[in-house]
Amino acid sequence: MIAFERIKTMLKKEFLQVLRDPRMKGIIFVMPVFQVLVFGYAISTDVRHVPTAVYDLDHSVPSRELIDRFRRSGYFDVVEYVDNDSRARFLMDHGDVSFILRVNAGFAGDFGAARTAKVQLLIDGTDSNTARIVLGYSARIVDTWSRETLARRLSVTAGKTISPPTVTIETRAWFNENLESRNFYVPGVIAILVSLITLMLTSMAVVREKEIGTMEQIIVTPITPAEFILGKTLPFAVIALIDVLLVTAIGVLWFNVPVRGSLPLLLFCVLLYLMTTLGVGLLISTLCRTQQQAMMSTFFFFFPAMLLSGFMFPIANMPPIIQVLTYANPLRYFLVIIRGIFLKGVGPSVLWPQMLALAIIGPLTIYLAARRFHKTLS
Numbered sequence: 001m002i003a004f005e006r007i008k009t010m011l012k013k014e015f016l017q018v019l020r021d022p023r024m025k026g027i028i029f030v031m032p033v034f035q036v037l038v039f040g041y042a043i044s045t046d047v048r049h050v051p052t053a054v055y056d057l058d059h060s061v062p063s064r065e066l067i068d069r070f071r072r073s074g075y076f077d078v079v080e081y082v083d084n085d086s087r088a089r090f091l092m093d094h095g096d097v098s099f100i101l102r103v104n105a106g107f108a109g110d111f112g113a114a115r116t117a118k119v120q121l122l123i124d125g126t127d128s129n130t131a132r133i134v135l136g137y138s139a140r141i142v143d144t145w146s147r148e149t150l151a152r153r154l155s156v157t158a159g160k161t162i163s164p165p166t167v168t169i170e171t172r173a174w175f176n177e178n179l180e181s182r183n184f185y186v187p188g189v190i191a192i193l194v195s196l197i198t199l200m201l202t203s204m205a206v207v208r209e210k211e212i213g214t215m216e217q218i219i220v221t222p223i224t225p226a227e228f229i230l231g232k233t234l235p236f237a238v239i240a241l242i243d244v245l246l247v248t249a250i251g252v253l254w255f256n257v258p259v260r261g262s263l264p265l266l267l268f269c270v271l272l273y274l275m276t277t278l279g280v281g282l283l284i285s286t287l288c289r290t291q292q293q294a295m296m297s298t299f300f301f302f303f304p305a306m307l308l309s310g311f312m313f314p315i316a317n318m319p320p321i322i323q324v325l326t327y328a329n330p331l332r333y334f335l336v337i338i339r340g341i342f343l344k345g346v347g348p349s350v351l352w353p354q355m356l357a358l359a360i361i362g363p364l365t366i367y368l369a370a371r372r373f374h375k376t377l378s
Contacts, residue, residue, distance in 0.1 A: 028239055029242070033250055035193055045133070051096065053100045055103070063103040080096075097124075119142060186255055187343070207294045210289065269337045269358070337358075
């Protein structure tokens, strides 16, 4: 039987132990807010203000029009106009620019004679994802300018307005209408921060008792392993829920990330997820002998879990064997849940597979931690 008086005493002890240090209060409640503000601005795949050099060898009206179209697009910031290959190479090699627009001599003549006019785009491919995005922007700008210029020339030739036949694509983005990457990443940042905080706190819970010498006092009490585990996990669960509310408020009020789903459902799913992180943290704590070992073990678990969760890289792009491993990662399921509630507004009818997975993994990890804990110093 579980004695609630003993659990109550453990809860009081844990809250006092965690919150009596002002620095710990800052780490628990202030750092998550600070981190979500920093990560909310820093983590974005939207590309703006690409430092650009222009190398115009044609110096014609069409070349200046095309260059001006790039400059006014808002994606490219022209930092220098170069006039030789050496200077262009110097700027690219030293990282002063990441994009060079080169218009070769004869560009206007080829374009006016209905021949293929070529423009060279030189880009720093160190960051392949950014390079692909910038090349996509460039292709659209050149294509739009080419079609508009051709339409004007046809109109002048015919003496009336003529629009060449085109195919128009009308697109509609569901859930994230403006395709803001921040709306995708901020909910993920919330999940990452909650995971890290709960893992760090719980992974050192049992180890701390051993290091400060209070484990002997716990051993001589009639407390059971189940009561001990509950007393260790419930305070951190409450702290994690408070952190979730704090960082969610920052995401919604500061970054305007929509919450289209049910907030009570979100909190319920957070509780399901907390069972997994608290269970893993306690399991680490029972396996380690020092807080240093516990901290290192936590990071050894956390970083692979983050990389294999779909937070940074799509799981579908991973090798099949790695995709199989991700099914054991609770963060994978929680990211689907939190993004579904924030952006899509879906409910249990859609998210039940992820909720079921967390409902299985969470109690299993807590059970393993309880079995691992023995009322012994060894």
